[in-house]
Amino acid sequence: MKGTRLLTALVALGLVVGSVPGGALAGGVGSGAAPTVGGDDAATDRIGVAPTPPTQADGGGTSGGSGTGETDGTNASDGNASRAAVGQQLATVIAVTDDEVSGGVEASSLAAALENGSESERAAVLADRAAALRERADAVVADQREAREAYEAGALTRDEFARRLAVISGRAGTVASGFERLDDRAEGVSALELRAAGYDRDANEEARDRLDRVTGSGASALLAQYTGERSGEYSIDVDGGVSIEAESDDGGRSREFERDRSGNGTFRVSQSEALSAAREPLSNESDGEWTLRSVDRDDDGYYGFEFAFYGPAATGEAEVSVDGETGAVFEFEEEIEPRGEGGSEGDTGETPLSIAIVDGTADAGGTVSLRVTAAGAPVEGATVAVGDRDAGTTDGDGRIAVRLPDEDEVDIEVEGDGREGELGLALRSASPGEAEDEMIRERLDVTGTVDDGTVSVSVTYDGEGVAGVAVTAAGEPVGTTDGDGSLSFDAVGTGDGGLEVGLTKGGFEAEIEFEVGDDGALAPDDIDIDGRDADGDDGSDAPEDSGEDDRNDEDDSDDPNDPDDPDDSDDPDDPDDSDDPDDPDDSDDPDDSDDPDDPDDPGDSDDPNDPDDSDDSDDPNDPDDPDDSDDPDDPDDSDDPDDSDDPDDSDDPDDPDDPDDN
Secondary structure (H helix, E strand, C coil), X not given: CHHXXXXXXXXXXXXXXXXXXHHHHHHHCCCCCCCCCCCCCCCCCCCCCCCCCCEECCCCCEECCCCCCCCCCCCEECCCCEECCHHHHHHHHHHHHHHHHHHHHHHHHHHHHHHCCCXXXXXXXXXXXXXXXXXXHHHHHHHHHHHHHHHHCCCXXXXXXXXXXXXXXXXXXXXXXXXHHHHHHHCCCCHHHXXXXXXXHHHHHHHHHHHHCCCCHHHHHHHHHHCCCCCEEEEEECCCCCEEEEEECCCCEEEEEECCCCCCCCCCCCHHHHHHHHHCCCCCCCCCEEEEEEEEEECCCEEEEEEEEECCCEEXXXXXXXXXXXXXXXXXXXXXXXXXXXXXXXXXXXXXXXXXXXXCCCCCCCEEEEEEEECCEECCCCEEEECCEEEEECCCCCEEEEECCCCCEEEEEEEECCEEEEEEEECCCCCHHHHHHHHHHHHEEEEEEEECCEEEEEEEECCEECCCCEEEECXXXXXXXXXXXXXXXXXXXXXXXXXXXXXXXXXXXXXXXXEECCCCEEEEEEEEECCECCCCCCCCCCCCCCCCCCCCCCCCCCCCCXXXXXXXXXXXXXXXXXXXXXXXXXCCCCCCCCCCCCCCCCCCCCXXXXXXXXXXXXXXXXXXXXXXXXXXXXCCCCCCCCCCXXXXXXXXXXXXXCCCCC
């Protein structure tokens, strides 16, 4: 148990130092007001930049960066990175152990509360505990944000910030463990009752995702150093986001960074482009190779990649998140550990073949091009299996096009040159709530009959009657199920051979369309759970967001029918679009030669009805054009046979002023 290890570390550290100044311990517990500090450089400087300025020690004194720091609670530094001092380790162990002990007490109380309760009572206990854990998760994330802001503002020294991150990581781990225990307990409780009680699996998953950003490999390495489990050095940067690097004395290395995500949740970057971006921050190890292990295209608009590192002296793993719109890496974690003597169990020491997607996107039923390599070199003739289906062999460049199954996920396995490789692809993502919908749909059983004008229904889950379900028929309330899950009511809405029944209990909702058989039996034809039918359709007529062609995206420059996109150069109905031929008031295009009806275009030679064009030789009705040879009504037109004011009009038989008029 981790708490036991921390207590052991606490005892060991206590034996080493004998006693610890009270101020040193107090500085590491909780997240109270930070002491005033002076002389601290900008928060974006990396830890250990020499010379380290004097900082105020936890005990009230000051120390320079060149000292050992072990007597006054400040970090020891060799000029390039920082180390956790013994006093800081003790303070961190106390804080983290206290939090873990509290978590253990809560776990015991949860077990007692669930032991003798009914199904609905147990569901209510789990729902309440989940809500409390989500609040704690939010508090942990807020504490990290506040610590970063305090560090950037100079209210925390570097070592104080690092220790705070370590404590926060420990607290986050405790909350994450609470969610794991909760999931284990929820497995034994009716999913319908959990939904009814408000146990929100999607909200739980989102809270855990937020915690993951606090408990990355770098933060975990900080925690290990500040609890004395490992010794080593670390550095921190907050330029554009928190970045942590740690190296233990035994050769283990951890890196992580998090950046603000700039995308809007759509996909404009291809999977192969995102993969290239994901590889860039990986450590450039000369002796070993990074191989891609899994790919996920998340509905939130980003790609997730997992890599494994294999080398003769070390192994490692990395997780990288790439924004689907911008192609920018916004989350990165990497951990490399030295191989133990003889290697780990099941580790042959051989680097597996690497499989990469070089063209296409891994979607259910789609086609992608793969490339198989060994140490960067293409592998020709490698056999490829997609799930349980043989897909063929790679060509001379190690490439092969494969069709993916219409499933949620698939494993691709390759074999060649005496080596093997595997790549896991998530083809279709389903939220925990959607997975719960499917579970409820599979275990929910609603049967009934229509007999002599009376409808009788029975609602069961896993064979057990569900009490307290409010029932509607044809949209009208008809009653609530009894302890056995049964209800009878007057027949309504069955004249066309069908009946629509609605079920509601707390947060659980379902709609069932029945067909009424000749014998009066009700046979379910379609079941919608919580607004989603068996195909996952939420019933909305809105088009699915395909990413780059979403006509409902007000910033979608590729949507020709988007009336809300003021900068859409392809939108013929955009009043500010300089390429809009029907824009009579296009203030952005004073010389729009493509707009035949633009009255504000004084130089439009193609506008036959432009009254402001004094030189329009193509306008037969322009009274202001003195030189329009095509205007029969122009008094100054020498080609006008009826112009009595033209003394030189040789073509005017009635012109008394024409001396040459015969």
